[in-house]
Amino acid sequence: xxxxxxxxxxxxxxxxxxxxxxxxxxxxxxxxxxxxxxxxxxxxxxxxxxxxxxxxxxxxxxxxxxxxxxxxxxxxxxxxxxxxxxxxxxxxxxxxxxxxxxxxxxxxxxxxxxxxxxxxxxxxxxxxxxxxxxxxxxxxxxxxxxxxxxxxxxxxxxxxxxxxxxxxxxxxxxxxxxxxxxxxxxxxxxxxxxxxxxxxxxxxxxxxxxxxxxxxxxxxxxxxxxxxxxxxxxxxxxxxxxxxxxxxxxxxxxxxxxxxxxxxxxxxxxxxxxxxxxxxxxxxxxxxxxxxxxxxxxxxxxxxxxxxxxxxxxxxxxxxxxxxxxxxxxxxxxxxxxxxxxxxxxxxxxxxxxxxxxxxxxxxxxxxx
Amino acid sequence: xxxxxxxxxxxxxxxxxxxxxxxxxxxxxxxxxxxxxxxxxxxxxxxxxxxxxxxxxxxxxxxxxxxxxxxxxxxxxxxxxxxxxxxxxxxxxxxxxxxxxxxxxxxxxxxxxxxxxxxxxxxxxxxxxxxxxxxxxxxxxxxxxxxxxxxxxxxxxxxxxxxxxxxxxxxxxxxxxxxxxxxxxxxxxxxxxxxxxxxxxxxxxxxxxxxxxxxxxxxxxxxxxxxxxxxxxxxxxxxxxxxxxxxxxxxxxxxxxxxxxxxxxxxxxxxxxxxxxxxxxxxxxxxxxxxxxxxxxxxxxxxxxxxxxxxxxxxxxxxxxxxxxxxxxxxxxxxxxxxxxxxxxxxxxxxxxxxxxxxxxxxxxxxxxxxxxxxxxxxxxxxxxxxxxxxxxxx
Numbered sequence: 001x002x003x004x005x006x007x008x009x010x011x012x013x014x015x016x017x018x019x020x021x022x023x024x025x026x027x028x029x030x031x032x033x034x035x036x037x038x039x040x041x042x043x044x045x046x047x048x049x050x051x052x053x054x055x056x057x058x059x060x061x062x063x064x065x066x067x068x069x070x071x072x073x074x075x076x077x078x079x080x081x082x083x084x085x086x087x088x089x090x091x092x093x094x095x096x097x098x099x100x101x102x103x104x105x106x107x108x109x110x111x112x113x114x115x116x117x118x119x120x121x122x123x124x125x126x127x128x129x130x131x132x133x134x135x136x137x138x139x140x141x142x143x144x145x146x147x148x149x150x151x152x153x154x155x156x157x158x159x160x161x162x163x164x165x166x167x168x169x170x171x172x173x174x175x176x177x178x179x180x181x182x183x184x185x186x187x188x189x190x191x192x193x194x195x196x197x198x199x200x201x202x203x204x205x206x207x208x209x210x211x212x213x214x215x216x217x218x219x220x221x222x223x224x225x226x227x228x229x230x231x232x233x234x235x236x237x238x239x240x241x242x243x244x245x246x247x248x249x250x251x252x253x254x255x256x257x258x259x260x261x262x263x264x265x266x267x268x269x270x271x272x273x274x275x276x277x278x279x280x281x282x283x284x285x286x287x288x289x290x291x292x293x294x295x296x297x298x299x300x301x302x303x304x305x306x307x308x309x310x311x312x313x314x315x316x317x318x319x320x321x322x323x324x325x326x327x328x329x330x331x332x333x334x335x336x337x338x339x340x341x342x343x344x345x346x347x348x349x350x351x352x353x354x355x356x357x358x359x360x361x362x363x364x365x366x367x368x369x
Numbered sequence: 370x371x372x373x374x375x376x377x378x379x380x381x382x383x384x385x386x387x388x389x390x391x392x393x394x395x396x397x398x399x400x401x402x403x404x405x406x407x408x409x410x411x412x413x414x415x416x417x418x419x420x421x422x423x424x425x426x427x428x429x430x431x432x433x434x435x436x437x438x439x440x441x442x443x444x445x446x447x448x449x450x451x452x453x454x455x456x457x458x459x460x461x462x463x464x465x466x467x468x469x470x471x472x473x474x475x476x477x478x479x480x481x482x483x484x485x486x487x488x489x490x491x492x493x494x495x496x497x498x499x500x501x502x503x504x505x506x507x508x509x510x511x512x513x514x515x516x517x518x519x520x521x522x523x524x525x526x527x528x529x530x531x532x533x534x535x536x537x538x539x540x541x542x543x544x545x546x547x548x549x550x551x552x553x554x555x556x557x558x559x560x561x562x563x564x565x566x567x568x569x570x571x572x573x574x575x576x577x578x579x580x581x582x583x584x585x586x587x588x589x590x591x592x593x594x595x596x597x598x599x600x601x602x603x604x605x606x607x608x609x610x611x612x613x614x615x616x617x618x619x620x621x622x623x624x625x626x627x628x629x630x631x632x633x634x635x636x637x638x639x640x641x642x643x644x645x646x647x648x649x650x651x652x653x654x655x656x657x658x659x660x661x662x663x664x665x666x667x668x669x670x671x672x673x674x675x676x677x678x679x680x681x682x683x684x685x686x687x688x689x690x691x692x693x694x695x696x697x698x699x700x701x702x703x704x705x706x707x708x709x710x711x712x713x714x715x716x717x718x719x720x721x722x723x724x725x726x727x728x729x730x731x732x733x734x735x736x737x738x739x740x741x742x743x744x745x746x747x748x749x750x751x752x753x754x755x756x757x758x759x760x761x762x763x764x
Contacts, residue, residue: 050666074668085663089681089756098677099667132758148667158666 001026001061002047002156002188008055009042009212016042018212019056024205026155027186031203033193034235039212040192044158047190048077060156075102078149078187082161084141086133092118092144093129099152117147122177139170146178150185157189163198175201196236200224200246208232221247241363242327248362250329251322254343254352259283262292265310278305280339283350290348291315294338315348322351326362329354380438383500384450388435391457391493395428397486400465403536405478406725412484415464419471423464427490430457434497447501451515454497458519461490466526469534480536482727494519509752513745520738536727537734544716544731552735555712558705559698561634566641566698567691573642574649574687584650591646594639599701602639603708606632633702633710640701641694648690652683685755692747699740703732713739 002024009017017039024030032040045051047058049070057064065073086095096117097110105113115125121143133141142163149157163171163178179202182189193199199206200220208216208223216228224244227233236243258279265284284293295307319342320329332341333356340355399418401410415424434453440446465487473479498519502512526532533539541548577587597605611627614620625631656679664674706714713732720728752760 048666050662071668071670074666076668079663079666081659081662081666083657083659083662085657085659085661087660087664087678089678089758091758102668102673134758145663 001059002030002190003059003062004043004056005059006056007043007046007053007058009039009046009051010054015212017046017053020209020212020214021056022207022214022217024188024190026188028204029182029189029191029202031191031193031199031206032209033196033199033206034209034215036194037211038209040209041160043209044160044190044192047156047158048074048079075099075152076154076156078151078154078157080145080149080157080159080162082164084145084165086136086141086144086148088133090132091129092123092131092133092136095133095144096148096151098148103152113151117150120150120181121147123147138166139174142166142174143177146181150187155188157187159189159191161193162191164193164195171198178202196243197246200243208235219247220244242330245327245330245359245363246325248326249322250320250324250326250343250354253326253329253354253358253362254322255340255355255358257283257340257342257350257353259285259289259350260295262286265295278307280355281353282307283342283353284310285350288347289350291319291342291344291350294342296339313342315342315344318342319344319348320354321345326354326359330356330359333359381442382438384434384497385438387454387493387496387500388431388438390496391431391434391490392428394486394489394493395424395431397489398484399486400469400472400481401484402472402481403479404476406480406536406540406727407723410482413468413472413481415486418464418468420464420468423460423467426460427457427464430460431490431493444506447505450501451498451505454494454501455515455518457497458491458494459522461487461494462519462523462526462532466531466534469532473534479534480539480727481534482536483730509749513749516745537731540716540720540725540728540731548716551711551713551715554710555699555702555714555736555739558630558633558637558710558712559695559702562637562641562698562702563691563695565634565638566645566694569638570642570645570690571649571687574646574651575653577646578650578653587646591643595643599636599640599704600707602636603632603704606636607708610635628709630710632708633705637698637701637705641698644690644693644697645687646690648686648693649683652686653679655686656682681756682759685751685759688747688751688754692744692751695747696740696744699736699743703736 004020004022007017007020008015020039020043022030032043034040042051046053047060047065049065052066057066059065060068060073087098090098093111093114096114100110100113114129118125118128123140123143128140128144133144136144142165145162149159163174166174175198182202191199191202203220205218206216206220206223207214208228210231216223216232221244223232224236224240224247227236227240233240258281260282262284278297280297282295283291284295286292291313293310293312295310298306298308313336318332318336318338320332322343322345329341333339333354338356340353342350343352343354344350395415397414398412399415401412403410415427418424430453434450434457437446437450437453440449465481465483469481472481498516502515505512523532527538533542573587577584594602607627610625610632614626660678661674664678669677702710702712703714703717706712706718713736716732717729717736720726720730720732
C-alpha cells in the first residue's frame with residue numbers, strides 16, 4: 001500500500017505538489033492525471049525518491065520511504081518511463097536482467113526469469129533475447145521496458161506516461177495487454193498519464209490534479225458521472241457520458257437474446273418464432289448457433305407479429321464480446337442502426353444482447369447535471 | 370556498387386580507374402639513375418629497365434584488373450581483384466629492385482630513385498587491393514592479414530638486400546645507427562604527447578560536459594590552439610621556455626630549454642588535446658537522459674552507473690578520439706625536428722637542406738607507415754571494446 005500524507009514539494013517559491021494526501025490500496029492501479037505542470041510526475045518521482053519532498057511523507061506498507069536508502073528502495077520498485085531508457089549497449093536479456101544482476105541473483109536464475117518475463121509480455125524469448133534496443137520497434141521496446149521493471153517481481157510499479165510515445169493504434173494494444181497483465185499480477189501501480197481514455201481503461205481509481213493539488217479522487221465512473229467542479233467538468237470533456245460508458249463491462253449488462261435458427265426463419269416466413277410476442281430484434285443463427293443475421297419487426301405489415309425480411313450480419317462487425325465496454329457496444333448499435341448489439345464469443349456464438357434502452361437508463365441514472 | 374549487386378551492368382569504377390591509372394603510369398619513368406646522391410638522374414621507363422619479364426607481368430596484371438572490373442560483383446571476382454592488386458604491388462617492387470641492381474652494376478656511388486611511374490603504379494595496386502577488401506565478406510582479421518602481405522614482402526626484400534640499389538635504402542645505410550634512435554625519439558615524443566593529452570583531455574572533456582558554463586570557454590581555447598599553424602606554435606614555445614630555463618636552474622637541470630624536447634612536447638600535447646577533449650565530451654553527451662534516469666530509477670549506485678552504463682558506452686568513443694590524436698601527433702612530431710626535438714622529421718629537414726630528396730623519402734616513408742599501423746591497430750582495439758549493440762546502431 002502507498003500512502004501520501006500531506007506531501008509538499010516546493011521549487012523556490014513555487015509549489016509543485018501542494019499538501020497532497022491520498023492512498024492506494026494494495027493491488028490497485030491509481031492513475032494520476034491532469035494538465036502539464038499539475039504535479040503528477042513530480043508526485044510519482046517522490047515515491048521512489050527520484051525527488052525528495054519538502055514536507056509531509058510517503059509511506060510504503062506503513063514504512064516511510066525516507067527511512068529506506070534510495071538505491072535499496074528503487075530496487076524494490078519497478079520504474080517505467082515514457083522514453084523507455086533501454087540500455088543501448090545491452091541486448092534484451094541483459095536489459096531485462098539488470099535489476100536481478102544488481103540484486104546479485106545467480107546467472108541461471110536470471111536467465112530463467114528473463115525468459116519467463118519475455119513470455120509474459122508476449123515476445124518469443126528465442127527471438128528476442130539477443131536483440132539490441134536499436135532493432136526493436138517502439139511497441140516492443142516499451143513492452144521490454146515493462147518486463148525490465150517487473151524483473152525482480154517488485155510489489156510496486158511506477159509508470160510515468162509509459163505508452164505516451166507509442167502511436168495510437170499500438171498504444172491501445174499495449175493498454176489492453178497491460179490491463180490483462182495487471183489482472184494476473186495484482187501490482188500496486190502509480191500510473192501517470194495525460195490521456196483520459198487511458199486513465200479510464202486502466203485505473204481502479206483516478207486522481208485528477210491541478211496546480212499541485214488534488215481536485216478529485218475516485219473511481220472512473222464516479223468522476224465522469226459527477227465532476228467535482230468546473231475544472232474537472234471541462235477536463236473530462238463534453239463527451240464524458242460516452243467516456244463513462246467505457247467503465248462498464250458488457251458482461252454486466254447483458255440480457256437474454258431471442259434467437260431463431262436460419263432454418264426456422266426460412267420455414268416459417270415472416271412470423272418465425274410464433275410465440276405470440278414480437279421482439280425488438282430477433283437474432284438469426286446457423287446450426288452451430290453462430291450469428292448470421294437478424295430480423296426486425298415490420299410495423300407496416302397487416303399482421304402485428306410480422307418481421308421484415310432477413311438481413312445478413314457478420315458477427316465481427318456487429319457483435320461485442322463480454323469483456324468489451326458499453327462504449328463499444330453503443331458504437332456498434334449506432335453504427336448498424338440497431339436497437340441492441342449481440343454479445344458473442346470468439347466463434348460468433350450468441351451469448352446475449354446489450355440493449356440501447358439499458359444504456360440510456362444507465363446513463364440517466366449516473367449523470368448528474 | 371554494393372556487394373549484393375550481381376548484375377553485369379556498369380563496370381566497377383574503382384578498380385577500372387586504378388587499372389587505367391596504372392596503365393598510363395607505365396609510360397612515366399619507373400626510376401631515375403644517379404651517379405651519386407646529389408646528381409639529378411636520368412629517367413628510365415619500365416619497358417627500358419632491362420627486365421622484360423617484369424614489365425610484361427605488370428602490364429598483364431593491369432589488363433587483368435581492367436577486365437575483372439567488368440565482371441559481376443561476386444566474391445570470387447572480388448578475391449581475384451585482391452590477388453591481382455597484391456601481385457601488382459609485389460611485382461612492381463621486385464622489378465624495381467632487379468632493374469636497380471642492373472643499373473648500378475659496377476658504379477660505386479650509383480643508385481636509383483623511384484620515380485613517378487613507380488609511385489603511380491604502386492598507388493594503383495593499393496587502390497585495387499583496398500577498394501576490393503573494404504566490401505569483402507570476410508572476417509576482419511583476414512582482411513588485416515591480406516593488407517599486410519605487401520609490407521611483409523617488401524620488408525623481406527629489404528632484409529635480403531634485394532632493394533639495396535634504391536637511393537632511399539642507401540640513405541638508410543648511411544644513417545643506420547641514427548635511424549633507430551630517431552625512430553625511438555619519434556615514437557616517444559608522439560606517445561608522450563598523446564598520453565599527456567589523454568590525462569589532461571579526458572577530465573577536461575568530462576568537466577566541460579558536467580559544467581555547462583565551462584563548455585564554451587574550454588572548446589574556444591582548444592579550437593583556438595588548433596588554428597595556430599604547427600610551425601608557429603613550436604616557435605612560440607621557444608621564448609617563454611628559454612626565459613624560464615634561464616631564471617630557474619631547477620628547470621634547466623631537468624632539461625627544459627627553449628629548444629629541444631620540452632617545447633616540442635608541450636606544443637604536441639596542445640595539438641593532441643582537441644580530438645580527445647571533444648570525444649570525451651561527446652561520449653557522455655550521447656548517453657541519453659532517459660538511460661541515466663532508467664538506471665537511477667532501478668536503483669543503480671553511482672559506481673554501478675559508471676560500470677554498467679557510462680564506461681561501456683563512453684570508452685570506445687574516447688578511444689576513437691585518442692586514435693585521431695595519435696595519428697595527428699605522429700605527423701606533427703615530424704615538424705618538431707625543426708626545434709631540435711629529433712624524431713624522423715630530422716631526416717626530412719636534413720634532406721631538404723642538402724637537396725637530397727631520397728633522404729626526405731627515407732624519412733617520410735616510416736612516418737607514413739607508423740601512422741597507418743597506429744591507426745589500424747587502434748581501430749582494431751576500438752572494435753573489440755565496442756559493445757555489440759552499439760556497433761551498427763545509432764545511440
